[in-house]
Amino acid sequence: MTAIIKAIASEFVIIDSQQIPATILYSADTGNIVKIFKYVVIESVRDPRLEQHSVDEYEIVTPRIIMPGLVDSHVHLNEPGRTEWEGFATGTQAAISGGVTTVIDMPLNAVPPTTTLHNLNKKLQAADGQLWCDVGFWGGLVPDNLEDLLPLVKAGVRGFKGFLIHSGVDEFLSIDEEYINKAMDILANEKTMLMFHAEMEDPKEEVVNPPKSDSNDKDIYSGESGKNEMAPKNYQNFLNSRPDSFETDAIKLLIRCMEEGKKKINGIIPPVHVVHLASNEALPLIMEAHKSKLPLTAETCFHYLCLAAENIPDSATHFKCCPPIRNEANRIALWTALKRGVITSVVSDHSPCTPELKGFEEGDFLRAWGGIASVGLGLPLLYTNGASILEITKWCCENTSKQVGFQDFKGKIAVGYDADLVVFNPHKEQLS
Structure with a gap:
């Protein structure tokens, strides 16, 4: 034929x-x-x-x-388990509506999370017949799944993501330095990468009124700390609860793990990627790692490049994300780092939830779910804010394809x- x-x-x-x-x-x-x-x-x-x-x-x-179609390497499609937040059908339709032809699904917030081969298969079954664009999967790094990492690599996950702070959901626990070192050893010779939500609490800080998660997800712990009990509707208080030091301390730990890994017999470590970088104070650390030839990369998000804390009203919980949107000077610094190649890619960190969890009526930043839904909006957002189509293609097509190992068939227009x-x-x- x-x-x-x-x-x-x-x-x-x-x-x-x-x-x-x-x-x-x-x-x-x-x-x-x-x-x-x-x-x-x-x-x-x-x-x-x-x-x-x-x-x-x-x-x-x-x-x-x-x-080329955009490749968004940071999307939360919460099916199975939390399809009412966002499922494969609606999430991939939102993606394709904005020129995103490939998304890579994060290992949380589905139930179960993508931390074992069994759980990955549940994801694949849930996705069957529902996809409007191409979808890949990240695996998760949680305290009890070191033995699951290699089987997940062989099954095709594009890499692994872990948290150094409470993830927001109790079924996806944070990991520590010992775990990171072991994971680096296990994955040193694999074609994969380790990614981190790079925030880490200062243990001396007090956690304020931590809500507890229940079986209906009515009240999910978002891990804010600080001493602003009296004004949870004030955005500045929420911003202060997750300071720049959360990000810089976490990235210092990651660099330390990479340096220790390089000292071992073979000196091979997997690439490490910082997801949704929000703080410009972390940029010197990343630049220093590049000078030391450490395989460290970082992404930022549309909302960090297009929004600033000064313009976020109190009680406007639809702007809540973690790490938080910081000030205008920080926003400009992220743009500069992106154009200079210190930050290599821009993604959505698409993380929707139900209106009840977002707490629109209460306006409580400390209890609202932290996530912004923007998977189909990146192309017009970046273009409207002054990025050229060539720059957008580099950041959102070529570099994200390379990050997930799709650079030989996605991310560019070629025979x-x-x-x-x-x-x-x-x-x-x-x-x-």
């Missing part, structure tokens, strides 16, 4: 870090790009250049831009790659 070949063209196509005219031919059967002309074929499908490839459909989309193509109109405004 003859393969179905389709073609799409624009004067503005992102190829090899350039914006050029191009016509892209792709197979509707395999989903792969089969041919690229670096010019726009003006004629119809009867054009000899297209006819020889038996092109069935051809569309020119100028002045819109054709770019043989997946035809994950996004048509973006930079001239259209949308109010929502």
